[in-house]
Amino acid sequence: SFYQAKEKFKKELKIEGFLYSDLSVLASDVPYFPPEEEEGDLEEGIHLVVCVHGLDGNSADLRLVKTFIELGLPGGKLDFLMSEKNQMDTFADFDTMTDRLLDEIIQHIQLYNLSISRISFIGHSLGNIIIRSVLTRPRFRYYLTKLHTFLSLSGPHLGTLYSNSTLVSTGLWLMQKLKKSGSLLQLTFRDNADLRKCFLYQLSQKTGLQYFKNVVLVASPQDRYVPFHSARIEMCKTALKDRHTGPVYAEMINNLLGPLAEAKDCTLIRHNVFHALPNTANTLIGRAAHIAVLDSELFLEKFFLVAGLNYFK
Template identity: 45%
Template sequence: MNNQSIQDMQIFGDPSGIPIVIIEHVMNAPQRTSSDNLYMRNLDIIDSITTSTVPSSEAVKKLSSASAAQSGRDLKIVIFVHGFQGHHLDLRLVRNQWLLIDPKIEFLMSEVNEEKTSGDFREMGLRLAHEVISFVKKKMDKASRSGHLRDIKLSFVGHSIGNVIIRTALAESAMEPYLRFLHTFVSLSGPHLGYLYSSNSLFNSGLWLLKKLKGTQCIHQLTFADDPDIRNTFFYKLCEQRTLENFKHIILLSSPQDGYVPYHSARIESCRAASVDNSKKGKAFLEMLNNCLDQIRAPTAENRVFVRCDINFNTSSHGRNLNTLIGRAAHIEFLESDIFARFIMWSFPDLFQ
């Protein structure tokens, strides 16, 4: 044995078939701008993620200050929220990896919107908020009976529109007392900026049919067709809500192969089409983007970690079919392949503890 490191090349499976993951550790989000060149702006990248413990908010400090000298336990809760027409077990592979990292977490696989994802996002968000509050209260009561409760860490994982439902729930007034406990937000291909500037013509045609034939309310909201004035639409109003600024860690997972969610929307960044659009739509999009990035820049958490991850899946086994043509194959790979989750979560376990 020499002093060179040894790596097991099979730890993540066959190297020729594993996804390629590109990780950006963003120290600071791009600065607010009113110009059209946001798409070309470089991000500040750092080489490593800080591993120091993120200080709790002042509210959480007050919660534990009365008995700081006493030993206590942290209550760590993770909420998993499925996407459009999804199942509550869709995110079980990510849950399993999180449990391996931290077996003490309490988790909720949200069921309240199962078979109800075609309606209004506001109704879905309200249902999720009530489900989360009920679950957190139950776990808090149980933890308090077994000893001193030192801190609470409330994390969320969402897939697709599940991320929009999460943010809508966090905007509910009933959730306000719990915002100080927010810890990690993991977004798997979430359309945070809606479907403006979607370049997938086949998928856009499908959205048009859903709106015309089924009158799916959430599709109208995703495509900004719920109000003639874009600044009165659901998504514009949602981006004005402070739904991201209380998280200590924000991790955005996207894939350029995913045709179901616009790439820029999943990454919360601008795109070339938006950067050259001087119309009202282009200006409104820039306002939405800056509103979201302002929350990430907000000084509500010291050492906030903001990470963008690009996942390039090996879809060769799917062949050439409708799923690959419309980008659905990569969108579903977030649920059916846990290799990328293993890589990210075990590379940076401090973000998940």
């Protein structure tokens, strides 16, 4: 009955893909409780994982993500930096928040005298833009060769220009007005009359993502806070029909994906997520799906067990 129900479900979805129950091999065969590490193993350096929260978030937002990676990769020489420098003011402009995160990373490495072998980033929502901005800074240049995985959870890489939710767009506009938010102004491409001079367009022209071994984009069509196509860095139908802004949008996508396609050692992976959500107001406005990538134990356990852990090995 399980197999019959599964086949029926796959037909109803009408999308190409596979379910985790179709896989014969899981992402990790390492036991949860391995033998104690030997001190000598630490000489090779550690894998620093920097977790960056989103708008109006805090350093505890990605705690479950951290927990499942630690459980799945015991003995992985992982050190987590749960970013907190921006949690008091995520409505500042991106340049200000970039400076704070960069200072926090460098201070963390120096404070604990860390010998870094690899650096990975995990961002949620707006935090992904701050991460990409950090990669462009001269002070971070030394660490570019150590970049390993960029896991983007619902990241508005193309902004919220073509949002499919009028309710959310109105809410963001009101929030921007009330909070005088630089970041929301930049996400909606209203920080300059010339779109090519907007922060997000100019960020797309700078190098960064191609230095990673894995660029993993996690997106959900149920998420109305961040457009599905923006989280996946791909074209949308509305942009194709828009003769004024559409071409600029296409340039941004090419700016981002072109270097990834040319980089031999970089792999781009997209994961589409469909959450089982209750019928609540949060689900209706798309917020439930936006935060489910952080607080759904069902999703996080399956994601890391089946695929996610591979990106941090």
